[in-house]
Amino acid sequence: GLKDGRPLSPDGGSALSLDASPDGDSVLYNFVQPGRRLTPRWWLIRPGRAPTELAGADGHFARLSRNGERIAYTKMRTDESGRESANAIAVRTIGGREHLITPWVPGACCRAACDWTPDDRFVLTCGHEEMTAWPVDEATTAQPSRVIFRRAEHALWQGQYSPNGRWLVFETLRSMVAGASLGVTAVEGPPDRPWIRVPLRQRWADKPRWSADGKTLYFLAADSSFIHLWAARFDPVRGVVVGEPVQLTHFDSPSFKISPAMSSTEMDLGGGKVFLTMESTSGSIWMLDNVDR
Numbered sequence: 001g002l003k004d005g006r007p008l009s010p011d012g013g014s015a016l017s018l019d020a021s022p023d024g025d026s027v028l029y030n031f032v033q034p035g036r037r038l039t040p041r042w043w044l045i046r047p048g049r050a051p052t053e054l055a056g057a058d059g060h061f062a063r064l065s066r067n068g069e070r071i072a073y074t075k076m077r078t079d080e081s082g083r084e085s086a087n088a089i090a091v092r093t094i095g096g097r098e099h100l101i102t103p104w105v106p107g108a109c110c111r112a113a114c115d116w117t118p119d120d121r122f123v124l125t126c127g128h129e130e131m132t133a134w135p136v137d138e139a140t141t142a143q144p145s146r147v148i149f150r151r152a153e154h155a156l157w158q159g160q161y162s163p164n165g166r167w168l169v170f171e172t173l174r175s176m177v178a179g180a181s182l183g184v185t186a187v188e189g190p191p192d193r194p195w196i197r198v199p200l201r202q203r204w205a206d207k208p209r210w211s212a213d214g215k216t217l218y219f220l221a222a223d224s225s226f227i228h229l230w231a232a233r234f235d236p237v238r239g240v241v242v243g244e245p246v247q248l249t250h251f252d253s254p255s256f257k258i259s260p261a262m263s264s265t266e267m268d269l270g271g272g273k274v275f276l277t278m279e280s281t282s283g284s285i286w287m288l289d290n291v292d293r
Contacts, residue, residue, distance in 0.1 A: 074113060
């Protein structure tokens with residue numbers, strides 16, 4: 001079973017997002033302190049080093065490459081009124097320069113860098129109806145290298161390649177009322193190919209991640225008032241989920257729980273470890289004297 005954990009980020013703020021390298025040695029996270037503007041400030045933890053802020057990495061939904069040497073993220077462009085007016089996907093070498101791998105498209109944030117291909121040559125982006133793979137080392141083009149998967153009238157998020165590169169797990173969402181489901185499809189095939197739904201009893205499941213051997217799918221799902229970590233067995237040969245998912249964590253107290261904001265809560269795996277964005281909440285009733293003076 002899971003052993004006791006320990007904090008990696010400092011107290012006094014919230015870690016809103018995170019991403020870990022496959023070996024678990026490097027962890028990327030966005031840290032926000034109370035009273036400060038919500039800005040994408042990314043920090044990197046590496047073995048034997050203090051957390052380092054990545055200067056210039058001013059994007060959202062950052063993802064580490066498999067070798068831990070580059071990050072991909074969503075860039076936002078604002079108009080004169082300060083409103084987000086366009087977005088693009090950028091790649092930056094750790095400690096190096098940034099370049100765009102997609103063209104700018106109008107509108108507020110509607111795409112996210114979800115994963116890197118196993119060979120680190122492409123970045124998988126997710127958004128409305130499509131998941132696409134963009135070449136990392138080529139100049140920005142008007143067309144994606146390849147539409148990996150398409151589902152009409154649905155948002156597709158959290159796309160993740162399996163370790164053997166054969167399967168793709170994703171979150172599919174049609175409306176906030178209907179909730180979010182998890183699906184699995186083969187990487188190869190036409191964009192509108194069949195897919196299977198991961199059998200879940202929860203209305204909302206999110207943040208699917210593969211085990212190192214590709215035989216287990218981990219994900220977050222809300223059970224009553226709290227979010228928990230779950231696991232489902234997966235057959236990497238047939239591409240099907242086997243049996244019922246099992247709940248792994250039981251953080252059932254406001255004093256220590258997985259962050260309840262599912263849109264910014266994150267989870268990742270690496271090196272036999274699981275990384276979670278945790279939150280502590282407390283409150284009490286206070287009485288103040290001399291209110292009439």
